[in-house]
Amino acid sequence: MPTEFSGLPDTEQRLAAAGYLPSTSISTVTYLADRLGKPVLVEGPAGVGKTELAKAVATAKGARLVRLQCYEGLDEAKALYEWNYSKQLLRIQAAAGGDATWAQTHDDIFGREYLLTRPLLEAISVDTPTVLLIDEIDKVDFEFEALLLEILSDFQVTIPELGTVAAVHQPYVVLTSNSTRELSEALKRRCLYLHMDYPDIEREKAIVLARVPEVPEQLADQLVRVVRSLRNLDLKKSPSISETLDWARTLLALGYDSINADVAAQTLNVVVKYQADMEKALKHLSVPPDPSLN
Amino acid sequence: MSALTPPDPSLKGLQARLLDFHHALRDAGVAVSISDGMDAMRAAAAVDLLDRDVLREALAATLTSSASHRIAFDTLFDIYFPRTSALPGEEEAPAGASPDGSARPGTRDPMDFLSDLIEQLSAGGDAELRRMAQEAVGQFGRVENADGSTSYFAYRVYRHFNLRGMLRRLMQEAGIEDADDLVSRLQVDEFEERLRRFREEIDAEIRRRQVESRGPEAIARRAVRPLPEDVDFFSITGDEQAHMRRAVRPLARKLATRLAVKRRRARDGTLDVRRTLRRALGTGGVPIDPAYRSKKVHRPELVLICDVSGSVAAFAKFTLMFTHALQGQFSRVRSFAFIDTVDEVTDLFADGDFGAGMARMTQEADLVWLDGHSDYGHAFEVFAQRYVKTLTPRTTVLVLGDARNNYRAANVWALKEISDHAKRTFWLNPEPAGQWDSGDSIAMDYARVCDRMVECRNLTQLAEFIETVV
Numbered sequence: 128m129p130t131e132f133s134g135l136p137d138t139e140q141r142l143a144a145a146g147y148l149p150s151t152s153i154s155t156v157t158y159l160a161d162r163l164g165k166p167v168l169v170e171g172p173a174g175v176g177k178t179e180l181a182k183a184v185a186t187a188k189g190a191r192l193v194r195l196q197c198y199e200g201l202d203e204a205k206a207l208y209e210w211n212y213s214k215q216l217l218r219i220q221a222a223a224g225g226d227a228t229w230a231q232t233h234d235d236i237f238g239r240e241y242l243l244t245r246p247l248l249e250a251i252s253v254d255t256p257t258v259l260l261i262d263e264i265d266k267v268d269f270e271f272e273a274l275l276l277e278i279l280s281d282f283q284v285t286i287p288e289l290g291t292v293a294a295v296h297q298p299y300v301v302l303t304s305n306s307t308r309e310l311s312e313a314l315k316r317r318c319l320y321l322h323m324d325y326p327d328i329e330r331e332k333a334i335v336l337a338r339v340p341e342v343p344e345q346l347a348d349q350l351v352r353v354v355r356s357l358r359n360l361d362l363k364k365s366p367s368i369s370e371t372l373d374w375a376r377t378l379l380a381l382g383y384d385s386i387n388a389d390v391a392a393q394t395l396n397v398v399v400k401y402q403a404d405m406e407k408a409l410k411h412l413s414v415p416p417d418p419s420l421n
Numbered sequence: 422m423s424a425l426t427p428p429d430p431s432l433k434g435l436q437a438r439l440l441d442f443h444h445a446l447r448d449a450g451v452a453v454s455i456s457d458g459m460d461a462m463r464a465a466a467a468v469d470l471l472d473r474d475v476l477r478e479a480l481a482a483t484l485t486s487s488a489s490h491r492i493a494f495d496t497l498f499d500i501y502f503p504r505t506s507a508l509p510g511e512e513e514a515p516a517g518a519s520p521d522g523s524a525r526p527g528t529r530d531p532m533d534f535l536s537d538l539i540e541q542l543s544a545g546g547d548a549e550l551r552r553m554a555q556e557a558v559g560q561f562g563r564v565e566n567a568d569g570s571t572s573y574f575a576y577r578v579y580r581h582f583n584l585r586g587m588l589r590r591l592m593q594e595a596g597i598e599d600a601d602d603l604v605s606r607l608q609v610d611e612f613e614e615r616l617r618r619f620r621e622e623i624d625a626e627i628r629r630r631q632v633e634s635r636g637p638e639a640i641a642r643r644a645v646r647p648l649p650e651d652v653d654f655f656s657i658t659g660d661e662q663a664h665m666r667r668a669v670r671p672l673a674r675k676l677a678t679r680l681a682v683k684r685r686r687a688r689d690g691t692l693d694v695r696r697t698l699r700r701a702l703g704t705g706g707v708p709i710d711p712a713y714r715s716k717k718v719h720r721p722e723l724v725l726i727c728d729v730s731g732s733v734a735a736f737a738k739f740t741l742m743f744t745h746a747l748q749g750q751f752s753r754v755r756s757f758a759f760i761d762t763v764d765e766v767t768d769l770f771a772d773g774d775f776g777a778g779m780a781r782m783t784q785e786a787d788l789v790w791l792d793g794h795s796d797y798g799h800a801f802e803v804f805a806q807r808y809v810k811t812l813t814p815r816t817t818v819l820v821l822g823d824a825r826n827n828y829r830a831a832n833v834w835a836l837k838e839i840s841d842h843a844k845r846t847f848w849l850n851p852e853p854a855g856q857w858d859s860g861d862s863i864a865m866d867y868a869r870v871c872d873r874m875v876e877c878r879n880l881t882q883l884a885e886f887i888e889t890v891v
Binding site for chain 2: 135155162165171212213217306312315321352353386387411
């Protein structure tokens with residue numbers, strides 16, 4: 128299987144074969160990132176398939192997925208590389224007994240052998256095709272973003288003691304963000320920007336049918352419409368795609384083949400997780416709509 | 422654009438169009454850098470130009486970097502890369518056509534059109550809706566100008582059919598009154614969605630015809646609304662309000678963390694022996710990487726005092742949104758609202774539902790003392806009497822209001838007392854700084870006893886304030 132996408136239809140097909148149904152914007156950006164060799168910054172609410180996209184690209188390209196999960200306080204030593212102190216110490220102790228000069232030992236202990244590669248360095252130093260997923264980049268501190276710039280634009284890492292490590296195989300980079308904070312301009316400029324929103328009715332229905340094939344089509348249709356209705360409400364936490372799927376499985380297990388107000392009220396806790404949201408949703412779904420209020 | 426676009430005659434076709442498009446985006450406030458522009462050109466070369474949706478997404482990926490820019494981008498894209506022109510068979514605004522639209526050949530009876538529209542709205546797909554919108558604009562939206570040219574206006578289209586009444590009619594046609602509540606709810610959602618799409622198609626069609634007759638530059642300037650972060654709080658639309666709600670949350674969080682004592686200055690803490698030894702195990706007992714006890718974090722204490730009177734109603738909505746967002750992030754935020762007297766509203770916004778909080782505030786909170794015109798002096802006086810003891814030397818006070826006091830007693834001493842008891846007092850004023858102290862505004866009198874009074878008219882200014890607050 129060739130690793131590069133040969134065109135937009137090819138991208139769509141291969142993503143679909145990997146179990147990911149892309150919208151036009153998703154497949155366009157995925158394809159362009161490959162063509163232009165630029166990282167993709169995916170922003171959007173939780174549970175719309177941002178991380179899933181990176182996984183699907185890895186499968187579609189037959190590449191290895193290297194994942195860096197970001198969190199507050201993540202630093203260089205955990206993301207990029209770290210010197211293996213204990214091994215270096217052992218080497219020094221071993222050398223003390225022998226007749227090697229200090230200069231030689233010094234050169235030795237700052238060699239590749241003593242370097243612990245962390246996800247970022249690993250993604251660029253392996254010689255197989257790689258998809259690098261930097262997940263929830265908005266969680267890291269502002270300063271850490273600057274560290275990523277070199278990797279994102281030149282696909283290289285500079286290690287003071289060793290020199291510059293350039294990528295053998297340029298990795299396909301996906302960054303995801305829940306936009307809990309604004310990312311820096313410098314970072315955004317180096318990436319293609321993809322805003323991923325909740326899928327439209329047809330796409331979500333296709334996703335439900337693909338992931339839970341036992342669901343009758345009519346139920347799937349109703350299901351995604353209810354979910355859209357809930358997403359239009361101002362809930363604390365809107366239902367994500369995976370919650371739609373959970374709901375489909377729940378309804379199947381309970382033996383329902385269509386939804387009415389009662390069924391919805393009984394099983395709504397699968398998609399709505401807060402008490403306040405629950406009350407709001409029930410009220411919305413069980414009170415008949417009045418056109419004069421619109 | 423004329424000032425920005427280099428008049429380079431050698432550029433033609435797509436390249437020139439793309440450059441014009443970049444400049445129009447810049448004029449609309451979307452920061453498009455040179456490298457973005459080059460990426461956009463390369464992207465355009467890599468995709469099928471005949472597929473308009475793909476081209477749009479490709480350009481959006483390279484030229485925008487925030488979801489809030491997308492509205493401006495889509496509007497401008499429609500202007501610079503319009504859909505192909507009118508319907509086959511439709512006369513494109515022939516000059517000197519008969520002035521009253523009804524007599525033109527090929528026009529349909531409005532009633533006939535309406536019933537067709539109802540049918541398409543209940544059953545048709547996107548393509549049919551687009552066709553109906555194009556027909557509606559062509560038939561009802563046109564105005565013959567004195568000089569023989571034609572213009573199209575949305576209001577003329579809407580005059581012919583009441584969209585609100587349409588929803589009711591659609592529901593009747595579908596006969597959903599008897600159906601299950603949930604089923605009818607879904608049906609109405611679907612109709613609303615279609616009506617929204619129909620309205621969008623009408624707007625797009627009108628823009629397209631305008632561009633056709635007057636060229637993209639003339640239209641681009643007027644068609645684009647300011648970006649959501651630059652919109653004045655006083656002139657905010659429903660859609661923008663939703664955006665603002667989302668944008669305010671991270672800002673509130675940022676403010677709260679800024680007000681908290683900085684935590685990550687770990688280096689000036691004392692040595693944490695236990696953790697240092699634990700880490701030293703990895704290096705053969707040599708403490709290479711000492712650990713420090715981090716300083717205790719003070720939780721931010723914030724008191725908000727907001728004017729919610731009618732004169733700043735739009736701003737008050739934002740204010741309360743901000744309050745609500747802050748309370749969601751941090752527990753030690755107390756909020757007070759006032760019109761001519763002040764009352765605590767913290768509990769009303771505690772349960773996480775903004776709309777319900779608003780409703781409860783107007784019913785339950787005791788905000789009016791005399792006549793319901795804002796009275797800052799009395800509000801501060803009451804606050805100083807009742808609540809000043811709750812302020813501590815760690816509290817930050819945030820006053821939100823326009824300082825228009827209706828010529829009543831200023832009671833600057835009361836605000837001074839509040840600010841003396843608090844660590845810092847900031848005032849966010851929704852009026853442009855040039856208008857402070859004009860008319861009944863006594864902004865500067867109050868500003869003297871605050872640490873700072875800043876103009877806060879849009880999200881950008883709010884973000885700036887939060888950046889500089891420490």
